[in-house]
Amino acid sequence: MSVALAQGRPAGKTAGPSATSFVAAHRKELGTVGVTVPFFAYTTCFLLVPTIIVVVGAFTGADGGFTLANFARLAEPNTIASFGTSITVSIISAVIGSVVGALASYSLVIGAKPDGLLRRMVSAISSVLAQFGGVMLAFAFIATIGINGVGTMLLQQLFGVTVDPNWLSSLSGLIVIYSYFQIPLMIIVFLPAVDSIRTEWREATESLGGNTFQYWTRVACPILAPRFISAFLLLFANAFSAYATAAALFSQRAILVPLMIQGAMRNEMDPNQQGFAQVLAFAMVVVVAIVMLLSHIIEKRAGRWQ
Amino acid sequence: MAVNPETAHRTVGAANPPQLRAIRLRRQRIFKAIVLTLTLLFLFIPLASMLLFTVRHPLSGQWSLAPWQAIFTGNGESLGADLTVLWEGLGSSLLLCVVTVVIMLVLMVPTMVIVHIRSRRLERAIEWVATLPLTIPAIVLVVGLGPIYRWLSADVFSTDPVWLCFAYVVLVMPFAFRSIAVGLNSIDVKTLVEASRSLGASWPRVFFRVIIPNLWQSILSASFISIAVVLGEYTVASLLGRMNLQVALYQLGQSNSQVSTAMSLLALMFGVILLVALDLISTAMRTSKEGK
Known part of the structure; x- marks a missing residue:
């Protein structure tokens, strides 16, 4: 490539220190901004405006004026209950996902080459399954342990155990289903963190007389803790904003916040529902934003370590 | 310690x-x-x-x-199932994949290249905007997109599902941004551009003959992850009342769960193939970078 010939040139501004260079530099900057206009215009239309619509809608009353009355509906027992359920499901599935995922990532790293077949296979599968939410995931669990599921029938024929057909739409069923995409997500997110642990640290601990317990409590855990917590928060946000899986499982009951939003959107013409979807959506954004901000702060502190 | x-x-x-x-x-x-x-x-x-x-x-x-x-x-008569809804959904999802990838690439690649060379501050702004959809759940975005789509379908476009592409570009943006950013950071774009400019190449020529060939791996991986996201999308399509693959699978699941489960498995297999290809590409990228 002819480009290679010129690679020895020092990088940097090529413009000389003449009067025209100022104009040229300005034209360059204008050109840069000009190229970015379509990107910012697009994101304004389809990201910023929808967000503004949600926020404005949350503060708009039925008469079109400013109001805080919509927020009163957040205090209704129904809404509080669905926020409670959403947060419970998200926390428990994030705990299961992060603990199991962290153990699995650690198992993938110990005693294996960094580009071993097993490890590459598991991380490729994980990146597929972490995206595997929604209708297809609901089908997978209905096929496993639904009324006519393969697992349900096997359990009945082999052990005579009857699985409650409604278990899938119970809280514990939902948690298990959510764990199905949380564990793979944790594996993808946490593998690089476990990778950063060097075997030399363990050897150093040992040659200084530390035992396994001391190694874990004094060396490995303090290093991994911030990354683990920020991964946990990511998993929480992931479960909290998940809609499609639950929507495919429960057609009627609005036990989670996203399902409540769906109901409010469907009944938008009802004057009593005015602004309710927007208030719920606004509250969701606030929760996710707080979680993401926390995760960002913790990650920054962890960055100081490296 | x-x-x-x-x-x-x-x-x-x-x-x-x-x-x-x-x-x-x-x-x-x-x-x-x-x-x-x-x-x-x-x-x-x-x-x-x-x-x-x-x-x-x-x-x-x-x-x-x-x-x-x-x-x-393509014939579900033996099972008493009407598969037209499935083909309709699959067709619109595949079309959506193509349109979304094209818009995403046209919107992101030139912008990211130019700010990578010229302005660190703008690059950070674009990173912030492009990863913002991770903080705004799709279900929230739908609430805001509802009025926009009502206006779009009544006054500008039709209710055809292909217009979902505008929302989907936003959904795939964080993933696409990361893939392209990895590629941009692994090559010395600045030197490449300055060298070709000083040799007299025009901007379009630099872009299409120098930068794109050096970035093709990340462009491919950005496209793959976008396709995987679009094929699995249900939230936006179902709440805006448009047909796509997942909506069709859900509807078919009410009448014939076997066919829709089989189709889900096929879609999953396709996703596995895409993401394994992605893994191979990123491995190739790493080795070619180390080999330099």
Whole structure:
């Protein structure tokens, strides 16, 4: 490539220190901004405006004026209950996902080459399954342990155990289903963190007389803790904003916040529902934003370590 | 690190005997085998059940390949299922994949290249905007997109599902941004551009003949991840009342769960192929970068 010939040139501004260079530099900057206009215009239309619509809608009353009355509906027992359920499901599935995922990532790293077949296979599968939410995931669990599921029938024929057909739409069923995409997500997110642990640290601990317990409590855990917590928060946000899986499982009951939003959107013409979807959506954004901000702060502190 | 200095002094230089280390290694191997087996079992049982579910009729208990035949021949009459909704959904999802990828590339690649060369501050702004959809759940975005789409479909475009592409570009943006950013950071774009400019190449020529060929791997991986996201999208399409693959799968699942489970498995397989290809590409990228 002819480009290679010129690679020895020092990088940097090529413009000389003449009067025209100022104009040229300005034209360059204008050109840069000009190229970015379509990107910012697009994101304004389809990201910023929808967000503004949600926020404005949350503060708009039925008469079109400013109001805080919509927020009163957040205090209704129904809404509080669905926020409670959403947060419970998200926390428990994030705990299961992060603990199991962290153990699995650690198992993938110990005693294996960094580009071993097993490890590459598991991380490729994980990146597929972490995206595997929604209708297809609901089908997978209905096929496993639904009324006519393969697992349900096997359990009945082999052990005579009857699985409650409604278990899938119970809280514990939902948690298990959510764990199905949380564990793979944790594996993808946490593998690089476990990778950063060097075997030399363990050897150093040992040659200084530390035992396994001391190694874990004094060396490995303090290093991994911030990354683990920020991964946990990511998993929480992931479960909290998940809609499609639950929507495919429960057609009627609005036990989670996203399902409540769906109901409010469907009944938008009802004057009593005015602004309710927007208030719920606004509250969701606030929760996710707080979680993401926390995760960002913790990650920054962890960055100081490296 | 935080090892007690007293113990450290006492045993310094006296490493654990090799037998102890061997015991530890064996324990680690057992631990590894148990954890990985349990995790992989949990992940594989539902997939295996899906496969079994499609070949064994749940009520009569008869084994047959009828759902797969129905999908591959396109004729669901033997099962009494009407597959037109499935083909309609699949068609619009595939079209959406193409349109979304094209818009995403046209919007992101030139912008990211130019700010990467010229302005660190703008680059950070674009990173912030492009990863913002991770903080705004799709269900929230739909609430805001509803009025926009009502206006778009009434006054500008039709209610055709292909217009979902505008929302989908936003959804794939964080993933696409990361893929392209990895590529941009792995090559020295600045030197490449300055060198070709000083040799007299025009901007379009630099872009299409120098930058794109050097970025093709990340462009490909950005496209793959976008396709995977678009094929699995349900939230936006169902709440805006448009048809796509997932909406069709859900509707079909109400009448014939075997066919829709079989189709889900196929879609999943396609996703596996895409993401394994992505893994191979990123490995190739790493080795080619190290080989330089």
